[in-house]
Amino acid sequence: MSRSAWWRPVAEALAALAVLGATAGVLEWSLAWGFRGAGELLVGLAGVVLVVLRRWFPAVALLGLSAAAGAVPAVTLLTAVAACEAGRRAGVLRWPGVVLGAASLLPLATAPYRAPSPEQIVPLGMVVAVLAVVGPVLVGVAAGQQDRAVRILRDSALAADSRARLAERSRIAAEMHDLLGHRLSLISLYSGGLELALAQREPSLRTEAAQIHTTAALAVVELQEVLGVLGPVDDTSPTEATGTRADLAALAAASRATGTTVLLEWTGDDLAGSAPRLRLAVHRIVREALSNAHSHAPGAALEIRVVSTRDDVRVSVHNGPSQAGADSSGTGLGLAGLRERVALLGGTLEAHSTGGGFAVDACLPRLLPLHLPAPPQSPAPALTRPSRALRLAAGAAGLLAVGGLLLLGLRLVDRYAPPPVPLTKPRPIRLGMSQETVEHRAGKDDPLARAAAAGRESRPPAGAHCIYPYVSQERPGVPLHLVRYCFRDDRLIDISRFDIPAGGR
Template identity: 50%
Template sequence: MLVRVFADGVFGVVTLGATAVAVGMLGSVVAPPHAVQLGVLAVALLLLRRPWPGAALVGLATVAGAMPHAALLAAVGAYEVGRRLRGLARPAVLLGACALTVVAAWQWLWLAEAGGWRAPGTGLMVALIAVAGPGLVGTTVGQQEQVVQALREQNAAAEGEARLAERSRIAAEMHDLLGHRLSLISLYAGGLELGVAKASPELKEEAGQLRRTAGTAMDELRDVLGVLGPVRDGATDATGTRADLQALVDDSAAASQRVTLAWSGPDLAGVPVRVRRALHRVVREALTNAHRYAPGAAVTVAVEAGAASVAVRIVNAGGSGEPLDGGTGRGLVQLRERVEVLGGSLECGPADGGFAVAARIPLGGVRGAVVGAGGGPVRDVLTLLPRLAAGAVGLASVGALLLVGLVGAATYVPAGPGERPVVPEDGRPRLGMGRAEVEAVVGPDEPSYRAAAMGREPARPRGAECLYPYPGRDAAVGRLPVVRYCFGGGRLVEIARFSVPTSVR
């Protein structure tokens, strides 16, 4: 768990840094104020995408709207939402995240006291490329995984049923052949024992030994047949659910056994069939033992269904009647083996004057790889590598599309250098000029430069209103030049020249 969190953190930092460097090369795409804090928040939200994918995507989309540098992290969160969420929650979260991306981008310019279409246009582009696209891909992958998992479970269940059917066939053949012959030997030995009792009394003990040996052989054969286990009722969609266990309890109650069922948590209709079948057999075997060893006793069946496992405890208070038979003792041993194969545990023993059987079974239904999938750890690695490669290619594609979109947004300037009035040498802006006169020389206010200066500019004169025109000169690598003209009482009172970084550092 800690290794995965560490790996996710390293991935988030590296991805965010690489995106910041790539976006910074565009020259006029600037990071918002508090970019470092937003980057830390984006990495933290990335770490939360596994336990809370929806909430993580909402946060990542908001950060990506204000800071496109975090768009690739938002793409990872959107893919996780599409792959893992089910039902109406998936489209609701994806659409909401897209809307938040656009709103966050627009709000950024609003806070900068500017307007225009560039920020919401960039937000819409980020929403489509980094949220909607990966979300649709994740949805497709999630549906494919569901189909593959269902097919694997069906194959594993069919394989298990085939094994049980073969074992049942062997048990039936042994019963038909060996059981019949041993029964005849026991009958012949009994007749021989009676026959020699008078004719040859000295042979009576040997004849009795032969009969007892045949009887012992029959008992041992029954033990072997119990280990092989005949095929019982096959698992269905209802096996191991609350209704199924309630039916077992009702059947026991109809046989004069006082049985109650206490269920806590959700029903188990959606868990793997092997888990539900094991739970069914634990309860059935425990109730059978209660009938056999404690007839008439009060029995409580308590089931607690959790998020990761299901626990069941069957307790009988001890019966007042005599046990019906001694049994073979193999039933609980077989149950323990069945539960342990699924990665669970089973405990049984005396409890409060009676007897208790308690089991806990993981809802995953397997220990390690899926039964019947084959291949072990090597197969898992060979399956993981192509998935990682596909994820890297997909993320690189999203990054390339994102850069193309940002280049388009960055290169559009409403009033570019070719459209600026040519400033004569004797017509430079001077303190005391009116706003209209200054705009006629330097051009109108440019929203993108106003947004770039927000939080990084020198202090304004008190009560002044400022103009941020296009500066008319090229940007240095990693820096964006800004010229600010501030007016007080309608007259130019200050001209400030400074530069701001174009990316997160």
């Protein structure tokens, strides 16, 4: 395993520990809902392990953390992280509906462990289920669908680019069929005439002439089988004038006929007599660039420049900003086909924006290669994900939002606690009862009530130990009513009632 593969789980574990500690500290400081013992601390550490394992076992991590969140609210944020990851990968989960549904119900099942009263079980479970499971799962599902949509768009763009390249190669093959097929047909025709002439004048050479005729005819048939099945892609057949100065002048004149200003500059020798593939590439570049300009920048001024040297031919077509406000977007498939054609000839082609306009610049060698080079790699479509830092910042902001909502929800759950049994309707408690019976009827000793009574109660009987059940709900401006029960030898020997003034705790 590489070093980066080791460091990522370690970094995630440290970050999860920090989140767990911060959550537990805030809950303990604000609501006294932090870790209540070593058992809950072990549950929190197990939650850290599950968060690290969520990438490999998303269902197990989500179910385990969902069960822990209802009993130990400090792991709620870790559960939200696992739920978001499970939502993003819902498409690869086995029985995703069952897994996500069970994860949403588990906090309700484990909430009785932590809820202070039976009436608070459902509110606590609902708060944890919504904030730790349901909400993050929905966010993860939306993020996963967005990722899949981006991948589909990228694949579609690459497939469209590949189709354009294949179409351009088919067009070139059809042109080769037109050029070579015609030449080979002439060779077959001339060799047939030669065979007939030699049959009368030089019978000894008739066999060689017949072989030439047969080979030429076979070459025509094979060329038709290999290239003829592709069929012509358009109705433009190369001629001796294709790609020459006169040909480009005719293209420029056709554009001027639409009311467009077109400037044609030709420097160097004409291309008459040059290789047909080179002339046809020049024709295609200029024609495609003019067509794009008319489609996406109607009315824009056009400049066509051709520089023909001994080594190469440079073709540039520039257009200014559109005068009609047309949409400048396009598929880019025509340019992809041009790049393929130019690359097959060993040249280069660049297409880029120029201050509101657009430019197509190509360079073609005069000496064309005898073999077809490997097709150039298509640039990746401009569909990129946000940077890692941005995604981390968004994740941190989401956790802070979940933490704030969790604190608010737990405060509401804490306020939902039902009031204790009023002092005006006490259950009968008499001297001589056992401590177990008194605790069953009045409640167990409450540390907060004991602390409130310190310094404000009468001296307890000698040799007795006392309990202070909390028997009244504290309200602003209302004294706190306390009752003290003192026992000796497990028997109730004293009952004392007293009030703590409001604000005196």
